Amino acid sequence: AQTVTQSQPEMSVQEAETVTLSCTYDTSENNYYLFWYKQPPSRQMILVIRQEAYKQQNATENRFSVNFQKAAKSFSLKISDSQLGDTAMYFCAFMKHNAGNNRKLIWGLGTSLAVNP
């Protein structure tokens, strides 16, 4: 069974600075996807960034980038130039690649990020 661990329940960062959120996972699968989702107080879960395990290059989306270390089963999220609107819960999630049509997500417990002015 797959598990996802986020070891930082809460973090804070000053506006315009950089913050890194940690995520580790456990799986025996070789091909899979990893995701970071953001959940603001509105409860709307929004995809921030995703990584395909067979791609060595780290994914980037504007101010968001990941450090994917497959051997270490680590998938951290770096937020650069933090903005007040980045304040939210951030969840790391895992999806099997060869799951047929079943693309259910396995989730970490989340990290609450506060961006301070």
Next chain:
Amino acid sequence: GAGVSQSPSNKVTEKGKDVELRCDPISGHTALYWYRQRLGQGLEFLIYFQGNSAPDKSGLPSDRFSAERTGESVSTLTIQRTQQEDSAVYLCASIKLIDTEAFFGQGTRLTVV
């Protein structure tokens, strides 16, 4: 609509009553998922629909929980004889064929008193 829609947004019910939660997925998304989010915890998978069949119901916590889906459209999650431990946010997500991005609704916050 443009996104996944869930109703009601909030529901308070008395212990022992039945509740029905609704999810309207994005049009054309064949896969639909229900998750439960308890306070301070991550999301728990409940059930997966491909079209109107449910190949994976492994996350349903008890036989008080059931779900249906009409074609590739609306899904309802029913909780019978609600208990206080059922209090949570219930999130619905849909995914289009040959994609991995799950689009979520805003959830239903269920409070059992």
